Amino acid sequence: MNNHCGWIAQAGELPARAQLVGTQRADWLIIGGGITGLSAAHTLARRFPQQRIVLLERQRIAQGASARNSGFVVAHELPSPAERLGQPGHGAYQVASRIGVSAAQEVRQRIAELGIDCELNDDGYHFAAHRPEHLEDIDNILASLASVGATARYFEGAALEQRLGSAFYARAIHCTGGNALLQPARYVRGLAEGLPASVDVYEQSAVTDLSRSGQGWTARTAQGEVHAPQVLVCLGAFIARAGVRNSGAFPLELSASITRPLDEPRWQSLFGERQWGVLAPLPGGGTVRLLPGRRLLIRNTVEYRHRDLGAGALAERQRRHLAGLQKRFPGIVADDIAYTWTGHLSGTRSGEPYFARVDRGLHAVAGCNGSGVARGTLWGRLLVEMAAGDSSPVLADVLAQASPGYLPPSPFFDIGASLRMAWEVRRARAEA
Ligand SMILES: Cc1cc2nc3c(=O)[nH]c(=O)nc-3n(C[C@H](O)[C@H](O)[C@H](O)COP(=O)(O)OP(=O)(O)OC[C@H]3O[C@@H](n4cnc5c(N)ncnc54)[C@H](O)[C@@H]3O)c2cc1C
Numbered sequence: 001m002n003n004h005c006g007w008i009a010q011a012g013e014l015p016a017r018a019q020l021v022g023t024q025r026a027d028w029l030i031i032g033g034g035i036t037g038l039s040a041a042h043t044l045a046r047r048f049p050q051q052r053i054v055l056l057e058r059q060r061i062a063q064g065a066s067a068r069n070s071g072f073v074v075a076h077e078l079p080s081p082a083e084r085l086g087q088p089g090h091g092a093y094q095v096a097s098r099i100g101v102s103a104a105q106e107v108r109q110r111i112a113e114l115g116i117d118c119e120l121n122d123d124g125y126h127f128a129a130h131r132p133e134h135l136e137d138i139d140n141i142l143a144s145l146a147s148v149g150a151t152a153r154y155f156e157g158a159a160l161e162q163r164l165g166s167a168f169y170a171r172a173i174h175c176t177g178g179n180a181l182l183q184p185a186r187y188v189r190g191l192a193e194g195l196p197a198s199v200d201v202y203e204q205s206a207v208t209d210l211s212r213s214g215q216g217w218t219a220r221t222a223q224g225e226v227h228a229p230q231v232l233v234c235l236g237a238f239i240a241r242a243g244v245r246n247s248g249a250f251p252l253e254l255s256a257s258i259t260r261p262l263d264e265p266r267w268q269s270l271f272g273e274r275q276w277g278v279l280a281p282l283p284g285g286g287t288v289r290l291l292p293g294r295r296l297l298i299r300n301t302v303e304y305r306h307r308d309l310g311a312g313a314l315a316e317r318q319r320r321h322l323a324g325l326q327k328r329f330p331g332i333v334a335d336d337i338a339y340t341w342t343g344h345l346s347g348t349r350s351g352e353p354y355f356a357r358v359d360r361g362l363h364a365v366a367g368c369n370g371s372g373v374a375r376g377t378l379w380g381r382l383l384v385e386m387a388a389g390d391s392s393p394v395l396a397d398v399l400a401q402a403s404p405g406y407l408p409p410s411p412f413f414d415i416g417a418s419l420r421m422a423w424e425v426r427r428a429r430a431e432a
Contacts, residue, residue, distance in 0.1 A: 001315045005068045006258035006297075006339030007185035013060075014192055020056060020202035020224035027051035029219055029228035031207050031242050033061030035373060036365060037234035038191040039110065039380025045196045047384060053199045054226050056219060058206035058238075062192040065236060066376065067185035068343030070256060070287045070299050072277055073120075074371035075104035075178025076150040078127045084137070084144040095397050097148035102394045103374035104178040107187075110377060116190025119183040119292055124151075124176030125277035128160075128169040131430050134281045135171050142173065150177035164278065165270040165290070168328040172278070181277045181289065184373060210242045216361055232383050233364035236372065237344040239354070242364070247354040248404030249346040249366035250417060253309060256299035257321035257340040258291070259332070266331070267294060283370075284424035285431030286324050296332070300324040300432040302425065304417040309342050317342070324432055345370060349405030355379065355386075355398055363387045367404050 028044050030037045033055055044053050055061070076097055083093035111120055129135035138154050145152040155163060156171045164172075195201065202221075209220040216229035219242075233242045237251035262271070277289045286300030298321045309317065318340040325332045346366045348354065353367035353375070363386055365379045382395045407413050425432070 001311045001318065001340065003314060003341050004339050005185065005341040007071070007183060008063060008067050009339060011067070011183065011185035011189050014062065014189060017061065017201045017203040020205040020221050020226070022224050024054055024200075024224065024226045025052070026054040026200070026226055026228045027230065028053045029217065029226050029231045030055040030234055031210070031219065031231065032234035032236065032238070033057030033192070033201065033203070034064050034066035034234065034236060035188055035191065035376035036236065036380045036383075037232070038062070038188065038195070039106075039377045040232050040234055040383050041195055041199045041380075042110070042191065043381045043384040045198050047388065049198065051198070054228065055199060055201045056205045056207055056221065056226065057201065057203050060203050061201055062185070062188040065343040065345050065372070066188040068256070068341055069184045069345075069373060070277075070289060070297060071182050071184045071373065072125060072279065072287070072371070073104050073107050073180040073182060073374045075100040075374065076145060076148060076175055077371070078173075078279070078281055079141060079144040081137070084140045085147055090144065092401070093144070094148055095401055097150075099378070099394060099397050099401065100371070100374065101149065101178045103378035104180060106378045106381060107180070107182075107374050110191065111187070114190050114194035116187060116194070118186035118190060121181040121275050122176075124174060124179040125181060125279060126164075126172040126174050127281055128164070128172035128278045129281045129431060130168055130170060132170045134431060135173070138171070138173070145173070145175060150175050150179070164276060166328045169278070181275065182373070187373070207242055212359075230361050230387055231363070232387065233358070233362070234380065234383070236366055236368065237346040239346065239364060239366040244358055244364045247364065247366050248348050248407050249354050250304065250348070250407065250413070251306070251344045252347045252421070253303050253305045253342055253344055254299055255301045255309065255314065255317040255321070255340065255342045256297060257318055257337045259296045259325070259336045260338045262294045262296065262336070280428060280431040282424070282428035282431055284421075284426075284428030288324075288328065295338075296325060296329065298324045302421065304414075304421045314340060314342065320432070345372065349407065350403055352401045352403050352405070353379070353398070354404045355382070355402040357386065
């Protein structure tokens with residue numbers, strides 16, 4: 001089975017960029033060509049128009065997790081019981097929401113500035129549960145969301161079934177006020193296409209070593225090296241590959257499928273021309289979207305893994321996607337699934353990112369915990385701000401929250417993480 005991302009297939013491929021061969025000198029080196037690295041590149045090019053910026057990418061830019069995600073632009077997360085109004089965690093939730101709103105705003109600004117056509121839908125999305133006990137204390141959730149500037153509405157019963165075309169969900173909160181949906185491969189492709197000439201991008205150029213040399217840093221690839229006084233590591237789940245080993249971030253592998261356009265009259269009458277998105281109330285639950293063109297997307301697996309899923313394992317994940325779609329939309333069959341793929345994101349124990357000056361001239365970020373479309377866009381800018389010695393209220397908020405949590409050494413962490421993820425998945429089985 002192909003690991004073929006439906007978003008990339010629909011967005012189309014960008015022309016390939018050269019591989020790094022030989023020695024280059026730059027003022028800034030960015031490692032990683034996803035949303036974070038590309039956003040950093042735009043910020044740098046504007047802030048230092050006379051300086052030379054090099055970006056190194058292991059595969060193709062704009063084709064990693066940044067193109068393979070579910071396209072939720074997360075301004076407001078569902079507040080956990082400990083984060084709701086009147087609870088001790090509400091202060092931290094307010095800070096996280098301020099960051100989220102800024103991050104979602106940053107996405108809109110990039111889209112507007114670069115004229116990116118990425119099917120941005122500003123109508124928010126739903127937090128929805130199959131089991132009522134997974135979404136309880138509705139009044140307090142609505143009040144907590146309102147207290148951070150979100151607009152939230154509760155749905156259940158026939159109104160919810162009519163809204164989503166599915167009787168699967170018992171209750172849902174629809175939340176706007178910054179939350180949005182987009183086509184991720186088009187978004188990150190737009191960031192890549194809009195890069196100015198002062199940014200030199202090299203593809204198929206994995207950094208295999210990053211070490212100090214003189215006043216700066218040298219990054220080595222299979223056939224070349226880049227010397228730069230300032231390096232920004234934007235590798236997400238792969239941050240350890242640049243030698244940043246104490247970030248507290250670890251890789252999670254997720255898988256998703258998109259159907260063909262569901263054009264038959266029964267689907268047309270069920271869905272019309274609507275679009276919507278649903279996030280589960282538990283981390284191990286499923287994400288579902290009704291996309292423009294009446295395709296369905298589902299993402300309902302997440303696992304802690306060191307090796308990529310092979311073809312057989314991906315086929316098994318596709319069966320889980322199919323089962324997830326069938327329990328929501330009886331009548332979906334295996335042949336309706338057009339694309340199935342995987343991607344890696346970076347998680348942390350605390351749910352907060354690693355965002356740090358690692359050493360003189362070396363700054364790094366990781367730990368999007370599933371909301372890197374918006375946060376990665378913001379972090380790219382803020383990493384530049386930090387490296388340039390600037391300050392801003394949102395940078396202060398991000399630094400205040402950047403405590404990813406301690407990771408025990410291997411194999412203790414590997415065993416613990418595998419068990420924890422398996423538990424999260426079991427706990428959320430009804431929502432997958
Ligand atoms: C299936 C799935 C669904 C998701 N859904 C959502 C969602 O709905 N909303 C949301 O906000 N987030 C979501 N996420 C998370 C989101 O995709 C990430 O947070 C985001 O893409 C992080 O961007 P990034 O630029 O930091 O990292 P990446 O996109 O991972 O970019 C890092 C880049 O570094 C490159 N690289 C790796 N090693 C090297 C090396 N040695 N040298 C040079 N380059 C290297 C990689 O090839 C990659 O292109 C999802 C992720 C997945 C996988």
